[in-house]
Amino acid sequence: MTDPASNRPRVGLFVTCLVDMFRPSVGMAAVKLIEHAGCDVVVPRAQTCCGQPAYNSGDRPDAKALALQTIAAFEGCDYVVAPSGSCAGMLKAHYPRLMDEGSNDHARAADFSERVHELVAFLVDVRGLTSVPGNFTGKVTYHDSCSGLRELGIKTQPRRLLTSIKGLELKEMADSEICCGFGGAFSVKFPDISNAMVEKKSANIAAADVDVILAGDLGCLMNMAGKLKRQESSTACRHVAEILAGELDDPPIAAALDKR
Amino acid sequence: MQPTAHDFKSNARAALGDKQLQDALSGLPGGLVAQRAAARARLPEFDGLRDYGRDLRNHTLEHLDVYLERYETAVKGAGGHVHWAANGDEACAAILRICQDAGARLVTKGKSMVSEEIGLNARLEGAGLEVVETDLGEYILQIRHETPSHIIAPAIHLTQGQVEADFRREHAHLPAGRRLVDPAELVDEARQILREKFIEADVGITGANFLIAETGSSIIVTNEGNGDLTQSLARVHIVITSIDKVVPTLDDASALLRLLARSATGQEITSYTTFSTGPRRDGDPDGPEAYHVVLLDNGRTELLGSEFREVLRCIRCGACMNHCPVYNAVGGHAYGWVYPGPIGAVLNPGFIGIKEAGNLPNASTFCGRCEAVCPMRIPLPKLMRHWREREFAGGDTPFTTRMALKSWAALARRPWAYHLLARLTSRAMRVASGRSGAFRWLPFATGWTGGRDFPAPQGRTFQELWAARQKQAASKRSAR
Known part of the structure; x- marks a missing residue:
């Protein structure tokens, strides 16, 4: 307590x-x-x-x-x-x-x-935070993961904290609220459909023209990062907490270790 | 209709590789989805109306027996007939008998998903009747020998070019040089062909969007007016519908109509909303000589008494499939039976069994978009999960999945073993991935790695990092 x-x-x-x-x-x-x-x-x-x-x-x-x-x-x-x-x-x-x-x-x-x-x-x-330790310069977009958005109503909170970071430009991509196709076991049981869904997502990410795609769920992030990596995209993929906390020493998700 | 729901995976694969289908489906987000959003934005009380609709439907389902009896009495009072059918076979037999008693040769049909559910056309044609679909989409499918891929836009899987080619082939008696470019031109041509059929038809069959217990009326909503001609020009009008369509009063139906069109096509109301109550009365200028209603159960009573009751609130608007990313990716035919999309994933196992349709409630990421737009607030993901529970409890979950789950659960219930294995796996995968940061191929996830890389772990677990941090903090404290 x-x-x-x-x-x-x-x-x-x-x-x-x-x-x-x-x-x-x-x-x-x-x-x-x-x-x-x-x-x-x-x-x-x-x-x-x-x-x-x-x-x-x-x-x-x-x-x-x-x-x-x-x-x-x-x-x-x-x-x-x-x-x-x-x-x-x-x-x-x-x-x-x-x-x-x-x-x-x-x-x-x-x-x-x-x-x-x-x-x-x-x-x-709960804590009424308005500023965060992180600092970042560049363009980012945020993917609304389904459960967070529709079960917990998470939409404005990450955007509010992200835009509190000086130098960070938040760009909205098209269809940020549409599922990336991960769905846990779904991606294993129905890989073809899952892949088609993440392909649409990666096209929207590409069109947003950002340095980093962020989300609040690692499952979705691994799915999107895996797709972006396969497409040899230069867009980095990170959990929103990494940017907010300024913990950016580790390479982005799925990125090669020597490529910083 | 012979189900192919068990082949959902291969159906889906074929659909994903079908360029024409993908072109046709790509119109959905900018079409029906955008139109619904605009309609919702124009009606501030839309979500309140959804609550009202949900409660109204719950109340009706709670007293379904009472309202159905009231409805039957009212239909009879207006001079109509009611036929109860426990299953598709009984429903088809009742309809065929009515047609034969009327000495019918030509039957026109308005759009009806229940008639698809019971395989009506094949049954009537088998008995030597000519059946003509009069809804434009359904007419196109009939000449292509296909089934609907969407419950309100049955030919949504086709491009305009495909329809033009079908018309030129099927309507060979018309001038070859005619223009068939605008949708309006296609509609015009179908109208000319169908007009003759309307006039010649002996029996007109329609579905019903709602039945009103108070008045014994059935309601159909259309945008083409074909339903009106089907039911008023033939000598006999047969309504084929299901027991869940009944609502208590005219006012109740009006409330649901406000939700239906907005959710379906984004219209305030459809071009035609037609109420039919019994046959033509003395002094009526037109209308059928006889009016029959065939009320289908086909497993609905069983759903009513189960954990799936809420699915019977459905008013068949199609919003769930329009918004479903899986439906948008593979279209409706992949689902392999009458009802596609999220609503089909819940209904079909109830009608054709979970063994046949087990794929459908599993083919969802539970993204929740269907529930978010459902005008009746049906918790579709929850109901899909209930089917998965039935499948699991009944031993119908595939053996390998079951074993994988059971071993994983046994591990997860032993934290020390779980943390040990997490450490080892993380380390091993990190080493195996080298410095690449991801796997291009993984033995147990070849489906995944077929289309995308699988990100490699960082190499240490959080529990390890945390333990190290705690240890450091403790030694700092003891050094002080």
Whole structure:
């Protein structure tokens, strides 16, 4: 709970499995931003995955078990923050639906749900952040990931923080609200359709003529970055937290290591 | 219609490689999607009206038995007949009997998806009747021997050039040098051909957008007026529709009509909204001698009593498919049965079984755009997920998927093992990718790497970085 001495709220970081395994620098950027917003960060070891692969494949029992595991792992946190609209949406909107209404588990999931926020929405809506540590000069565009946009209403928050960075020019691309074609297991089960969808996305990115394409979800970013790389595009692909935190030492997603 | 939903993946692949289809589909965002957005912007209470429509439909479904009986009584009171059909076979048999009793040879038809659902045309033609589709899109499909690829714009998968070629081939008796460039010219030509059929027809069959319990009326909405001619010029009018179309009152129907046209085509109201109540009365200048309604169940009662009830709120506007990125990529035929797009992904498994249609509710990224535009606020992604749950619980999920899921879940429920494997995988993939930053090919993701690279991990997990940071902080504290 909130440290009475410092009056800093205790934020549990839900890392997300993709950030943990593929791009931990996004997690470090998230920590920096949450601390910048006047909070203490804890990272429970008992967290793994939010359970979406099971939930969206129809495996409710496993999804429920993972939900209960996650809820238990974050007990004692004032807030639970995830650098992903998709995972935050699962924690916030879907965990209560996994539990039988009226049950003790349902009450726990509902209480947990109230404490869950997507990273950028947390910074803006809960902590009232108006400026960020990052500085960046160049043109960027922002892709609205589906769950963040439609489940959590994240639209203006990242744009507000991005435009607070001097030298950063935010350009809107066409169809920023249309799915990139990732969809978790969808991209594996229906790779042809997924590929056709990300092709439309990459055409819109190209037409926006920017240096960096940003988004709040690593799944979508890996999909878009993979496509851009295959097309030998020079547009870099990064999680929005990296720019906001000014954590740009690591090469962009899918970029070669020696190419800085 | 023989379903090919089990072949969805290969259907989709073929559709993606079909240049003409892709050209035809590319008109959707600037067409129906943009038109709906404009219509919505012009009506400030649009979203409030959606809430109203949702509640109204929920109420009707809650008391469906009552409203259907009321409807039947009202139809009979107006001199019409009601035929209840448990399935497509019964519905076709009832319609055929009515046609035969009327001594019919020629049947004209307005647009009806329910008639597609029951395979009506084939059944009637099999019995020696001539059936003519009078909706322009449906007429085009009939001469091409195709099925609709969209529920309100059935020929949306075709380009104008294809239609022109079909007309020149089919209407060989017309002058070869005639102009067929503007859509208006195509419509004119179809009108000339169809006019004769309207006059000669013995039976006219239409669908219904709504049925009104209070008055026993059926409503059709069209932009061509073909439905009016179909139902008023023939001696017998048959309405083929389903039990979920009933609404309590005329006022209720009006509220839903305000949502329907806006959601479908972006119109305030369609060019024609036609109410039919019973056959011609004494003193009426025109109208059919007999009026029949065939009410199809075909699995709807089962949906009503299941976790899929909300899908029965659907008013068939097509907004979900217009806005679906998967539908936009592959078109409607890939879905392999009558109803395409998100609504089809929820309805079709109910009608043809999850074993046949299992691909459909899986072929969604759950992007949620369908639910966001649905005038009846049907939670389509949630309902698709319910089908996946049925599939999983029934053992119909493919074995490899099931095994992969189960092993992954077992791991995810053991954090220490999970973190260990995450570390090893991250490290191994980082080493295997060299300095390239991505894989051009990955053994377990060849579908993915066929069209795009797979980004390589940075090499260490966040849990590792975090543990190192905590350790550093602790040693700093103890040094102090």
